[in-house]
Amino acid sequence: MIVNDKIKKLADKYHENKFSHAFLLVTNNLSKCSNDIKELIKIISCPNNFEENCQKCNLCYQIDKNLISNIVQINPDGTNIKKNQIQELKHFFMTKPILIKNNIYIINSAEKLNPSAANTMLKFIEEPEDNIIGFLITTNKENVLDTIKSRCQIINVNYSNINNLELLNISENEYLTIENLVIKYLDGLITKYEDGFFLNRIIFTSDNKNRKQIIDFFTYLFYLFDDLINGKEILKFEFLKKIPYNNFKKIQRIIFNILESLFFNTNLDLVLDKFVIEMEELI
Ligand SMILES: [Zn+2]
Known part of the structure; x- marks a missing residue:
């Protein structure tokens, strides 16, 4: 494939x-x-x-x-x-x-x-x-x-080189697209099969993702929520139905703020963990 x-x-x-x-x-x-x-x-x-x-x-x-x-x-x-x-x-x-x-x-x-x-x-x-x-x-x-x-x-x-992703049950062919990575991450956060901070470590930190890659990730996430707000995509992913519709806009706002922080020279781990903390209130 x-x-x-x-x-x-x-x-x-x-x-x-x-x-x-x-x-x-x-x-x-x-x-x-x-x-x-x-x-x-x-x-x-x-x-x-x-x-x-x-x-x-x-x-x-x-x-x-x-x-x-x-x-x-x-x-x-x-x-x-x-x-x-x-x-x-x-x-x-x-x-x-x-x-x-x-x-x-x-x-x-x-x-x-x-x-x-x-x-x-x-x-x-x-x-x-x-x-x-x-x-x-x-x-x-x-x-x-x-x-x-x-x-x-x-x-x-471009291809992402992610190690440790066996932890997320992502097969070798699957994990390479940004879409798959975003979906797995969201699924992990929402269904809470993993601790959010731990997800951050395995998806971003352990793979030494650079700022640009993380920005791409959150940009994709931002547009995904755009689709969700507009009623698209929602049926595709069962786990998304757990989020009250009214929260989609709030989540998108959080993503926007995260993107803004990422453009500045802020500590990546802190920004990513802040995202998890803020998300937990809404999912
Ligand atoms: Zn053939």
Whole structure:
């Protein structure tokens, strides 16, 4: 399953025929991003209506096992990606794809394309054949050559790296989206299966979340309550029904104040614990 929402959206774009021929994915986790791209490739290539763990076709299986010759992954050969690796790719893609609709390449660590490899790459990106799609992945956008950046659609693909979440019964595939994290946190607070301060420690502190990530978290929470106030989402989560409707606005106000404090250089633990204390009056 695709973990990252932005990559999920790309599948829709593909089916709406709004797909670029080259993407630069800027990520904080190369292997997770690479896995998500592989999932995306299955979705856009599956001859059946793709469903999770597609069992209908041999093709998804072959993509999983890297057996499709029209899908090429390039990794740095030593410290960088060399010109001959790109030349090979070009040569290889001169034939039309057979099993799947597109020839697809994935370049892991695109910042390691050495200048001559990048030059070879440029023409390839600039004058793509109809059926070639490229995914360039990097954890270091600054070091990707500008000429490459300007020819790709750039997408930021971030993953949270949360440890200790087994404590919350969050499975590995599940916990990575901010939405899941927010829901688990709220559920924990409201149904009180964990002490709120403890929740703060495992979700925020032990994972060394930075201020920006915590702000994103509370921003998401803020908009969730917007939806709740407007009567949306409420039925989706059983535990939310425990909060009196009249309190939604008050809670949103608290979230707003927390966000405000987070923008200043206040002690994170204090702010987070204040949130728990104030929430406890309303849930
Ligand atoms: Zn399939």
